[in-house]
Amino acid sequence: MRYVILRAVLSASFAGPIMARVPDPDPDAKAARMEAQMTDDERLSVVWGYMPVPSRKGPAPTPPNIKPTAGYFPPIERLGLPPIFETDAGLGITNPKGLRPDGFATALPSGLALASTFDVALARQSGAMIGSEARSKGFNILLAGGVNLTRDWYGGRNFEYLGEDPLLAGVLAGESIAGVQSQRVVSTVKHFALNSQETLRHSIDAKISEAALRESDLLAFQIAIERGQPGALMCAYNKINAVHSCSNDWLLNGVLRREWGFKGWVMSDWGAVHGPEDMLHGLDQESGAQLDTQVWFDKPLRATLGRTIARQALSTSVKRILRSLNAVGADEAIVETPIDFPAHAAIARKIAAEGMVLLKNxxxxxxxxxxxxxxVVGRYADRGVWSGSGSSQVTPVGGVVIRAPYGGSPYLQVAGFQVVMPSSPWEELKAQLPGAQIDFDTGYAPEVAAVRARSADLVLVFANQWQSESIDHPSLVLPEGQDRLIDILAAANPNMVVVLETGNPVAMPWLGKARAVLEAWYSGQMGGAAIADVLTGRVNPSGRLPITFPMDPGQAPRASPPGLGLLDDGTQQLAVSYTEGADVGYRWYASRSQTPLFAFGHGLSYTRFAYGALKLHAGKDYSATFTVSNVGERSGADVPQLYLVSRDGKPARRLVAFDKVFLAAGETRTLTTKIDPRLLADWSNAAWTLPGGQYGFALGTSAMALGPVQSVRVATRRFKGTNVSESRR
Incomplete structure (x- = not known):
């Protein structure tokens, strides 16, 4: 949808210094020349590396004075190859265990907040910002590009990702990746694939049919790879149909390389390698090798070369790595440079404000x-805003205000901290509303807070739900008695607004008692300011839900994480059948005529919008044209969503196009959107198939709030990729 136009304005909208991308004119030839000059020791040094951070297994055997980060590969100075420094992640440049004294960086809002913007240009801008900070700090690989679909509302890493729809997630991930790589930094796309829960993530076997996988999770990855051209892909911990992701020949060699033509390299997740034969099955690089049972891509791989593994396999993997470094200019020597943190903070504030979803008003x-x-009531609302934890945790500029250890599993003992970012909603509200008296209460004693609430004109309740990598949150209930606190406050003062800081959906038994509900997600280092911007009307909310909020756990395909409570120590075996198939998220609810608490795509504004007649075209290409009008009294942004609702009389529900359009009060604009034919098709017999017949489409404000249906006749087609060949009946 007007993506070319959006790309053209990105450079002007990015507040930081964009480095011109310096691609090699022939990265494959350059990689081949360099690889041919390497010794086997040098080749092996490129395909495995350590995480230069002490772990539960002890210190990392890296050279002294190597800065702590996610991954390190030594330079090959005689060939001009600089050291490879990898860093997490998609929400900003991380500082593992706080070991780098200068490890602060711009902390962006969560992936779900970015997804809620439905803003293609903003996704590209955020990627460019993170990429520029990575390069400025001396990193040339960014472990970003998370595109795993939200299949379950309880997933511990859902907050990092981009929601439940393959089009939305794929497009935004692709644009973010492209932004990163514009800064001469290689971006990954991860975690390939079906890394859908954290419970037993190292041993879970995800069961799904090929057709369902192609139409959902793999389609999201395919779109992201097409749009972003990432230099690397990270495989996952889990199995897929009984085969580990990082050992999966069908997935890595078959689908990714032969079918999709992926030219980059495949790196493992940290501790996800199972033997040197993984290289034959498509894995090119062992990352964080000290977390594996042994360094498989060093001595064990060397011992198999020329025997069970052809020497050419090692050469091919090395060339893939060198090729991706060359292609974006990441093979150039890195000179650390100053960062314009105030300009980057403005981007973080913009994403946070545009990603907030007004659920009720x-x-x-x-x-x-x-x-x-x-x-103002709520734990730490006087200090800052909540953050999700794990490998994506960023140390914000100025440092965190709260860092409380969570404990638990071996992973959480070293990485599980409840972190509060230094942007106080209370202080920001006082600054933006100087004529009001704004008091604060932690809510620790609800009855005391209620007494204070009775004398207020308005009560703002901040409720939180903490999420972290390696654990799932198997309840929709707000933790630590917050639902009870909200009930007591509502009884004391009916003028109550609830602000949610969550990484997943939550139940709202008090919804009928709240006059407004704002989903702020994890809003990053400028979150308090952005929350105040939206509450006071400085910013007109335009966020839309990228995930469905179920009414109760029983509505979802799984009511709780399979394997809940079992220790992820490598001894457990668990198969999970994804019986919903391609009906992920809103498609699941629509297929069962269920009404969720809040639907995918839902979000309110301080103004009103109206859509004109929908006109469809289905010839060689597919497109739709319609008008959007701002019929309210405020300027604001709308997110028109186009859904496929029927195919030849059979009901369907698929997002096939979306846009974000900013309109002044009274303004009308005509939009034309292209429709990817894969979103209309089924995967059958090794190809995409479009059954001929009448296809119905509807514009809507969410997956469950759709306008009149318009139909168009579509011819029968079979095609691979996006190259459509027509065969009419």
């Missing part, structure tokens, strides 16, 4: 000028 927002006494 009876007119109380934006905050009325008549509210002179406001009580």
């Amino acid at each position: 009876d007119g109380i927002l934006p905050l009325a000028a008549s509210a002179k006494r406001i009580l």
Whole structure:
């Protein structure tokens, strides 16, 4: 949807210094020349590396004075190859265990917040910002590009990713990857594939049919790879149909390389390698090797070369790595440079504000000028905003204000910290509303807070739900009695607004008692300011839900994580059948005529929008044209969503196009959107198949709020990739 136009304005909209991409004119030839000059020792040094950070297995055997980061590969100075420094992740440049004294970076909002913007240009801009900070800090590989679909509402890493729809997730991930690589930094795309839960993530066997996988998770990855051209792909811990992801010949060699033509390299997740034969099955590089049972791609691989593994396999893997470094200019020597942190903070604030989703509003927002006494309630709302934890955890500029250890599994003992970012909603509200008296209460004693609430004109309740890598959150209930706190406050003062800081959906038994609900997600280092921007009306909310909020756990395909409570120590074996197949998220609810609490795509504004007649075209290409009008009194942004709702009389529900359009009050704009034929098709007999017949489409404001259906006749087609060959009946 007007993606070419959006790309053209990105450089102008990026507040930081964009480095011109310096691609090699022939990266494959350059890689081949360099690889041919290497010794076997040098080749092996490129295909395995350590994480230069002490772990539960002891210190990393890396040279002294190597900066702590996610991964390190030594330079080959005689060939001009610089050291490879890898860093996490897609929400900013991380500082493992806080070991780097200068390890602060711009902390962006969560992936779900970015997904909620539905903004292609903003995704590209955020990637360019992170890439520029990576390069400025001396890193040339960014372990970003998370595109795993949200199949289950409880997934511990859902907050890092981009929601439940393959089109939305694939497009935004692809644009973010392209932004990263514009800064001479290689980006990964991860975790390939079906890394859908954290419970027993090292041993879970994800069972799914090929057709369902192609139409859902793999389609998201395919779109992201096409759009972003990532230099690397990270395989996952889990098995897929009984074969480990990082050992999966069908997935890595068959689908990824032979079918999709992927030219980059495949790196393992940290501790996901199972033997030197993984190289034959498509794996090129062993990452974080000290977390594996042994360094498989060193002595064990050397011992098999020329025997069970052809020497050419090692050469091919090395050339893939060198080729991707060459292609984006990441093979150039890195000179660390200053970072314009204030400019980057402005980007973080913009993403946070545009990603917030106004779930409910009876007119109380934006905050009325008549509210002179406001009580802010909620743990740490006076200090900052909550963050998700794990390998994506960023140390924000200025440092964190709260870092409380969580404990638990071996992973959480070293990486599980509840972190609060230094942007106080309470302080920001006081700054933006200088004429109001704004008090604060932690809510620790609900009855005391209720007494204070009775004398306020308005109560703002901040409720949180902490999420982290390696654990799932198997309840929709807000933790630590927060639902009870909200109930007590609602009884004391009916003028109550709830602000949610969560990494997943939550239940809202108090929804009928709240006058407004704002989903702020994990909003990054400028989150408090962005929350105040939306509450006061400085920013008109335009976020839309990238995931469905179920009414209760029983509505979902799985009510709780399979294997819940079992220790992920490598001894457990668990198969999970994804019986919903390609009906992920909103498609699942639509297929069962279930009404969720809040639907995918839902989100309110302080203005109103209207759509004109939908016109469809189905010839060689597929497209739709319609108008969007701002019929309210405020300027604002809308996210029109086009869904396939039927195929030849059979009901369907698939997002096939979306856009984000900013309109002044009274403004009307005509939009034309292209439709990827894969979104209309089924995977059958090794190809995409479009059954001929009448296809129905509807514009809507969510997957469950659709306008009139318009139909167009579509001819029968079979095709691979996006090269459509037509065969009419």
